Amino acid sequence: MHAISQSxxxxxxxxxxxxxxxxTSAALPQYLIDKLHMEIDDWDQVAYLVVQxxxxxxxxxxxxxxxxxxxAPATTCRASQLLRGVxxxxxxxxxxxxxxxxxxxLGSVCGHPLRVLKLEDVASHAAIDKQVEEILSVxxxxxxxxxxxxxxx
Numbered sequence: 001m002h003a004i005s006q007s008x009x010x011x012x013x014x015x016x017x018x019x020x021x022x023x024t025s026a027a028l029p030q031y032l033i034d035k036l037h038m039e040i041d042d043w044d045q046v047a048y049l050v051v052q053x054x055x056x057x058x059x060x061x062x063x064x065x066x067x068x069x070x071x072a073p074a075t076t077c078r079a080s081q082l083l084r085g086v087x088x089x090x091x092x093x094x095x096x097x098x099x100x101x102x103x104x105x106l107g108s109v110c111g112h113p114l115r116v117l118k119l120e121d122v123a124s125h126a127a128i129d130k131q132v133e134e135i136l137s138v139x140x141x142x143x144x145x146x147x148x149x150x151x152x153x
Contacts, residue, residue: 006052006053006056007051007052007053007054007056007057007060007078008049008050008051008052008053008057008078008079008082009026009049009050009052010047010048010049010082011033011037011048011049011050012037012040012041012046012047012048013047014047014085014086014087014090015044015047016087017044017045018044018045018046018047018086018087018090019045019046019089019090019091019142019143019146020045020046020047020090020091020092020093020139020142020143020146021046021047021048021049021086021090021091021092021093021112022036022040022046022047022048022049022093022095022135022139023049023050023051023092023093023094023095023103023106024036024048024049024050024051024095025050025051025054025096025097025098025102025103026050026051026052027097028095028097029123029128031125031128032128032131032132033050035128035129035132036048036132036135036136039132039136040136040139045143045146046139046143047086049082051103054102054103055102057078057079058079058102058105060077060078060079061077061078061079061080061105061109063077064076064077064080065077077109079106079109080109080110083106083109083110083112084110086110086112088110088111088112089113089146090112090113090146091112091113091114091115091142091145091146092106092107092112092113092114092115093114093115093117093135093138093139093142094106094107094114094115094116094117095117095119095135096116096117096118096119097118097119097120097121101116101118104116115138115142117134117135117138119131119134119135
């Protein structure tokens with residue numbers, strides 16, 4: 001894991017050919033985070049970001065955006081620093097349990113297309129295993145869509 005700040009950690013950093021960044025809150029069950037990481041570990045087209053302090057992370061971005069005079073590269077917000085290495089066509093997959101999505105603003109930081117996947121709040125490992133399969137299914141679809149767009153442009 002690579003911490004960019006106290007607010008977010010790359011569980012799996014993006015590579016040049018990454019087509020999807022899975023974004024979750026650290027509030028999700030650790031079993032889900034670990035299981036998902038294991039499932040995508042060898043998948044070069046997928047990166048994984050865990051946001052630990054979503055409110056502080058968003059406020060940093062909003063504060064930076066409200067003061068464009070200070071928009072020097074050395075003073076970019078943490079979210080910009082984090083996402084600037086992710087290609088523009090890469091999808092962000094926001095995996096949420098909360099009834100109100102809390103991380104959708106990340107798509108606005110650098111203009112990445114964003115999709116939201118709402119999960120039910122569950123506790124059993126069997127139910128979480130099913131959720132991980134659901135996340136992987138959506139991820140496969142997004143990776144395929146991104147590859148198709150690159151091939152036909």
